[in-house]
Amino acid sequence: MLHLSNSRGIVGPTTIATAGPSPLAGAAVGRLLFENSLSILNRTGAWHIAKDLCQEFVPEHAQARYWRLGSRGPEGLARKIAARLMMLEISWLKDSRHFLIGGKTAGSDTRIFLDPLFVLRSELAENDIVLCHDVGPLSHSFLYDAVTVQNYRVAYGKIRRHRPGIIFVSNWSKDNFVSLFGSNFRFLTTIPLYVRTGLFDGALEAPPGVDGQFFLTVGAFETRKNQITALEAYRDGEFHKQGIKYVLCGSRGEGRDKIIDLAKSIPGTVLPGYVSDSQLRWLYANAEAFVLPSLLEGFGMPALEAAYMGLLSIVSEGSALVEAVEGVCVQVPPKDTTAIGQAMRRALSRSSAEKAQTSRELRGVASRASKQRFLQSWRGLLLGG
Numbered sequence: 001m002l003h004l005s006n007s008r009g010i011v012g013p014t015t016i017a018t019a020g021p022s023p024l025a026g027a028a029v030g031r032l033l034f035e036n037s038l039s040i041l042n043r044t045g046a047w048h049i050a051k052d053l054c055q056e057f058v059p060e061h062a063q064a065r066y067w068r069l070g071s072r073g074p075e076g077l078a079r080k081i082a083a084r085l086m087m088l089e090i091s092w093l094k095d096s097r098h099f100l101i102g103g104k105t106a107g108s109d110t111r112i113f114l115d116p117l118f119v120l121r122s123e124l125a126e127n128d129i130v131l132c133h134d135v136g137p138l139s140h141s142f143l144y145d146a147v148t149v150q151n152y153r154v155a156y157g158k159i160r161r162h163r164p165g166i167i168f169v170s171n172w173s174k175d176n177f178v179s180l181f182g183s184n185f186r187f188l189t190t191i192p193l194y195v196r197t198g199l200f201d202g203a204l205e206a207p208p209g210v211d212g213q214f215f216l217t218v219g220a221f222e223t224r225k226n227q228i229t230a231l232e233a234y235r236d237g238e239f240h241k242q243g244i245k246y247v248l249c250g251s252r253g254e255g256r257d258k259i260i261d262l263a264k265s266i267p268g269t270v271l272p273g274y275v276s277d278s279q280l281r282w283l284y285a286n287a288e289a290f291v292l293p294s295l296l297e298g299f300g301m302p303a304l305e306a307a308y309m310g311l312l313s314i315v316s317e318g319s320a321l322v323e324a325v326e327g328v329c330v331q332v333p334p335k336d337t338t339a340i341g342q343a344m345r346r347a348l349s350r351s352s353a354e355k356a357q358t359s360r361e362l363r364g365v366a367s368r369a370s371k372q373r374f375l376q377s378w379r380g381l382l383l384g385g
Contacts, residue, residue, distance in 0.1 A: 032063070032109075034050075034062055172298075193301060217246075218248075325365050
């Protein structure tokens, strides 16, 4: 029988980490400005979060700012050029007082930075708020290039000096932040993310070359996702000899060549490349288990997306992935190929009744991680309602 780690109540809609009055009773004062330079650079999950927040609050309750480009973000080639120039400015000037964007504004206003990096080229005050997905460039610096690590180190130094309010996407990220910088900030609050359910609406289509039983990993091919260890566990477990395939799909990230080369050398692995939404839905609906012993996840969205489809996840122990699915998962040491292989084998051995029960629990978890709950928590914090 497969043993599931099931820790109920790990995180609710909003978790407050400070004593005294709740920050939800008026964390924002004066005019609101969403500093959304993130969206010039980033087109991953963080971009979707920033987009939804701006759609919810701008222009009725807040303004938006995109680096030095005003209230409207660039698109296409203009965005790519702006992103490069913006990062050059950050790397050269860091937190220099010269040429700060916007200059000195009224002290009663609240700026909401949608990534810590962008406090560098702006005024920052205790009234402000910073959204933190993770502190990976500091806590897991070996996964990042030296320039990124240095830029974030300076950004967090500025944040520590000015002590604004901090919003985290998971308690895991908040705990890592506190271990580095302590808790002497205006407030520390967790507002968990949500499943983008539109991804799962529509028909299902099997990708070419995928049939029978298979394990599934969805995520960028990059070192922090730890696909190499998962691939080694699949290979060493000799699942291919049992007719069990391993499907890996996702965008190409840092470390992709090594991951792809290993995958191609292991019989039974399938690399479908780009998959359509209908094919992705089919993969989630038909896999035996979702495998992601990631080294770093700020929230754990991949496991939550799998949960929405009722798919069991095998994930890194004690990680944000575990928190995202409220503990309804199988936890493994992320570098232990034997443990990962054993978890895969146990997932295959589940009875139909066990699979159905786990699927119901996971769908329940995903239903609670709604966009409505997420936005209500933000509205309560910013508007007090």
